[in-house]
Amino acid sequence: MxxxxxxxxxxxxxxxxxxxxxxxxxxxxxxxxxxxxxxxxxxxxxxxxxxxxxxxxxxxxxxxxxxxxxxxxxxxxxxxxxxxxxxxxxxxxxxxxxxxxxxxxxxxxxxxxxxxxxxxxxxxxxxxxxxxxxxxxxxxxxxxxxxxxxxxxxxxxxxxxxxxxxxxxxxxxxxxxxxxxxxxxxxxxxxxxxxxxxxxxxxxxxxxxxxxxxxxxxxxxxxxxxDRVMVMYLGRICETGSVDEVFGSPAHPYTRALLDSVPRPRRSFSGPALSGEVPSPLDPPSGCRFRTRCPAVIAQCSTEVPTIRRIGPDHHVACHVAEGAVAAGAIGLSVSGAEGP
Missing domain, CATH: 3.40.50.300 (P-loop containing nucleotide triphosphate hydrolases)
Known part of the structure; x- marks a missing residue:
């Protein structure tokens, strides 16, 4: 903004x-x-x-x-x-x-x-x-x-x-x-x-x-x-930003999972890929709707809907753990060193 x-x-x-x-x-x-x-x-x-x-x-x-x-x-x-x-x-x-x-x-x-x-x-x-x-x-x-x-x-x-x-x-x-x-x-x-x-x-x-x-x-x-990308999951925004920022430095676990699902040469995984089914929109999960499939989930994710916060000039994310999990490699998905789709 x-x-x-x-x-x-x-x-x-x-x-x-x-x-x-x-x-x-x-x-x-x-x-x-x-x-x-x-x-x-x-x-x-x-x-x-x-x-x-x-x-x-x-x-x-x-x-x-x-x-x-x-x-x-x-x-x-x-x-x-x-x-x-x-x-x-x-x-x-x-x-x-x-x-x-x-x-x-x-x-x-x-x-x-x-x-x-x-x-x-x-x-x-x-x-x-x-x-x-x-x-x-x-x-x-x-x-x-x-x-x-x-x-x-x-x-x-x-x-x-x-x-x-x-x-x-x-x-x-x-x-x-x-x-x-x-x-x-x-x-x-x-x-x-x-x-x-x-x-x-x-x-x-x-x-x-x-x-x-x-x-x-x-x-x-x-x-x-x-020019810009808005990533959605189960009716809510996960991440928005310029193409370069979202594809080059994905902050949300779901965005990283989407990127890692695209076939690319020389891709290495640091952990398991995204698993599980998308929950029903009739009964979406409380808090963060991605938490039932997220490998970086914490207790706060089930009780509090994450607000969209700014992490770059034109880069916003709705995740309680995005920056810390990405920095620590805790999400278990890697796009570093791989060519973008």
Whole structure:
């Protein structure tokens, strides 16, 4: 966090801000604690990655900040506008500046529409003219590497996975948004296609001055596209910071475990790897939610929720023992001397 002296600068540069964001679902089995008190800022022009195992709450967080999920508590602001207080009409108007690229590109595309119709669907809803829609369709399809004449007449079932994802990206960019949330945008693609799509996203971000929230479980992907990283576990933040700080000096035991799970040459372990299953969000552990799997757990971890504290210029961690355990090697996981993912 920046200091109070540059509060004005911070407010001007922050595109998306979440404070104590909470998302819970009532089910016959109890309350699902999907996201619990998450706070973060995304600055203009940067890419913030949300990282963690399946079920950690990263996708729910991404959908909640766009009001695609019902927010139980907390506040989400977009350019100083409180999204949680907006009714459907004003929210719909503001959504032209916020878009999402979904994980399964084919499933997110209407099979009855042509590619040309799909990419300008938002403009049609906004009652833009047919001439404007045709011009924009040609432009955005060309920008994502598709032929407007050939691919524009196709339907989603005729596209490859990579082509479908390019259409999804084109649709997100057609209305010139400020913010794009990318939910696992390459996880459904072959490795050979992933690199093409990631390079495309990076090029389009620079060209259009986009601000991105990039959701992924793949640390190698995250490192290649992100400026800052937010590690989540069972609905809470474990660690945040710049890519260099989090990957180079991971402070939370869970972050270190994630990094050690990535195949790398010349890696040595100083102890056992992370074991056990992720607890149910219906009944998360008291105190630190990672304590049931943490090799550095102490008594305080079961009774007190760790607060997020600053340990570097842009590096924060929520752990009672992070600095001491890492320094002493007590966590039992090592990333020192190994190449990053």
């Amino acid at each position: 920046a200091g109070t002296g540059d509060a004005h600068l911070r407010s001007r540069d922050v595109v998306l801000s979440a404070r104590d964001l909470t998302v819970e679902y009532s089910t016959p089995g109890g309350v699902v604690h999907a996201v619990s008190g998450v706070s973060f800022d995304v600055r203009r022009g940067e890419t913030l990655a949300l990282v963690g195992e399946s079920g950690c709450g990263k996708s729910t967080t991404g959908r909640a900040v766009l009001r695609l999920e019902r927010i139980t508590g907390g506040q989400v602001s977009f350019h100083d506008t409180d999204l949680t207080a907006l009714r459907s009409g004003p929210l719909r108007a503001l959504r032209r500046r916020m878009q999402m690229i979904f994980q399964d590109p084919v499933a997110s595309l209407n099979p009855r529409r042509t590619v040309r119709e799909l990419v300008v669907e938002g403009l049609a809803i906004a009652s833009e003219s047919a001439a404007t829609r045709a011009h924009v369709a040609d432009r955005v399809l060309a920008e994502v590497g598709l032929d407007p004449a050939r691919h524009g007449a196709m339907r989603p079932r005729q596209l490859s996975g990579g082509q479908a994802q390019r259409v999804a990206i084109a649709r997100a960019l057609a209305i010139r948004p400020d913010l794009v949330v990318c939910d696992e945008p390459v996880s459904a693609l072959d490795v050979s296609v992933q690199a093409q799509i990631l390079n495309l996203i990076k090029d389009l971000k620079a060209e259009h001055d986009l601000t991105l929230v990039f959701i992924s479980h793949d640390l190698a992907v995250v490192r290649s596209v992100s």
